[in-house]
Amino acid sequence: MKQKNIRIKDIAAMAGVSEGTVDRVIHKRGKVSSDAADKVNKVLAEIEYTPNLLARTLGTARNYRLIAVxxxxxxxxxxxxxxxGLEQGEAELAQFGITMSVERFFYDPTKKESFQQVTLKAFHSKPDGILVAPLFYYASVPFLKELSESKIPFIQFNTRIEQAKSLSFIGQDLFQSGRLAAELISLGNAGNGSYILLHVEEDLPNSIHLLEKEKGFKNYFETELAPQPNHIKSYTLPDSTHVLFEKELQSILRTPNLKGIYVTNSKAYLIATYLEKEKQQVRLIGYDLVEENINYLRKGMIQFIIHQNPKRQAKLGIRTLVNYLLFDKKPTALNLFPLEVITKTNLDSYQI
Amino acid sequence: MKQKNIRIKDIAAMAGVSEGTVDRVIHKRGKVSSDAADKVNKVLAEIEYTPNLLARTLGTARNYRLIAVxxxxxxxxxxxxxxxGLEQGEAELAQFGITMSVERFFYDPTKKESFQQVTLKAFHSKPDGILVAPLFYYASVPFLKELSESKIPFIQFNTRIEQAKSLSFIGQDLFQSGRLAAELISLGNAGNGSYILLHVEEDLPNSIHLLEKEKGFKNYFETELAPQPNHIKSYTLPDSTHVLFEKELQSILRTPNLKGIYVTNSKAYLIATYLEKEKQQVRLIGYDLVEENINYLRKGMIQFIIHQNPKRQAKLGIRTLVNYLLFDKKPTALNLFPLEVITKTNLDSYQI
DNA sequence: CACAAACGTGTGTGCGCACACAAAGTTGCT
DNA sequence: AGCAACTTTGTGTGCGCACACACGTTTGTG
Known part of the structure; x- marks a missing residue:
């Protein structure tokens, strides 16, 4: 005879008290004599009570309000x-009859002020939980601190501010990401050569995430390929519409013995366009499965894309917040996503 | 004012009938006058009714029995x-108070007879659903046909028998997998060279999945690297304890201008052991994050591992069967997993 | 035309939990 | 002792759905 799932009712019977008392003990609502509490706790210690999440949610499910920044x-x-990804996460919830709204607050990723403005608004609307991509370090610190202090649970994704006491971080290890890029760019290129690291269209001082990648990239050459005399240089390129963009890129491409270029964001296609025009053969590595990159990957102008799976990150973010709010499930503090390597050949297997 | 989630009760009110009638229409239980059915269908056509899965499952949830082969x-x-992965999938269910047992039927992957025996047993126990890895082609075909005929829903994973009418296939495109291996093995190796494809400890005629990989591997060289004069050869190696294993491997490793070895299963570490002993530098590519492979990946003796994520495959298999049985959700016929490329550097990001 | 069978429809119940509220028991104070 | 004020305990209700069952209506048959 199988032991069926144990319900509160069963526990009550075993402990010789009413269901209400068991409920009070489990939820620590007080108003229980130490005598009764002991009896219940004794039973709880023996068995392994796993509340039925379906029933729990069905009965409760108040209206939660989440904000994604x-x-x-x-x-x-x-x-x-x-x-x-946010949309998918929200749709998933709807299925379970959970009326959880996910408001989206957008900011301009190139303007710190825009971020500050939006986070202020998010904070004041007092949501039940926040999912935030804190690109700007100095603007994020006070905001995340405020969230902690007012006990609004929040999850960071994509970029991580370490000292912030978030429920969880969802994203990648960017230092390792840089190392991976270095490994892929140097693979099979025995001997000495020059490698370029490019930050394109970015406000570098404000972008810790890019600097992390740079550190990792250089670290790999130092630790793994030390005896080989490779030259690593990093550059910052302005907006591609800027007059200087073309000029500076041209001079970069004239680097002697240039073996590879590593673009630290999703703008590798801008470089690929150029290489194609000049018919120059250099190994090119970038980030993210955006359409332009995919095209150049297919053509063979980009060799590797490191995929960050933003969709899955966002979806998981929503799911994690829900699990926390609804089911009282604490997530792991660090949810590091795999560093996915995409090539021309396995690309299709990653398309949904 | 927000439109709350629409319930059966609401539909009943809108259509001017009772809840029972709506229920009968939705579940096509008959016993409804065409008059009433029309009214309900009209409402259903206007709104988008999404039943609350929590409530649905809570009420029903009979005891299902699954079998994994x-x-x-x-x-x-x-x-x-x-x-x-099966265990994880089962644990996930327990959370929802779904009493679904997952029995495991094991077979010896080197013995066709063992597979036949087990599948027979599985079939006769008449489960509600089956999850099967049909490694043996000829033994699988009749079994899967029987399942179809007796309307037992089943899911194939890892290996696919195309003509079988399974609910879904969960796994990878093995032809592409071979192509990917070819791309990675030839990367940066300009000019001519010799490449070896190795089937280790396998009963080749019975293993379509390995032959698919071989086809893909060769296809890549033909279509993508055609002008380069590369030599591709494939070999089969016996059990590593066999006297011939060492001898044959030695002769293979003496192939002139040997650039790379592609092992089509998880046994790449056997080759790595050898290369290490002989201090030979050859690019080595294999499958699966098993411990021995991981060690050699860390040492740099294996350059790439293609990861099939068996854990996630199995978990998804369970989940898919549950969704089908409990929620009546038809899965996509083909659920192809990404061909994940693992190197020394991104390995840690894949470890859980 | 009466009465049964077939059909159509509405209502009731339980799934397991959370939470509200009523009932019972205890204590303190006059 | 008597009553208020508090503490502890038990019972009831609803979440949305599936399904059983009872009631009401039509149709068929002798």
Missing amino acids: IPHPESDPYWKQSFE | IPHPESDPYWKQSFE
């Missing part, structure tokens, strides 16, 4: 994918 | 991971 989806295809 | 977990670390 991310860069504007139109600012970059990458953030568009995050946005879609 | 996989190679014995001790036969190979790979199958151990599948096994763990």
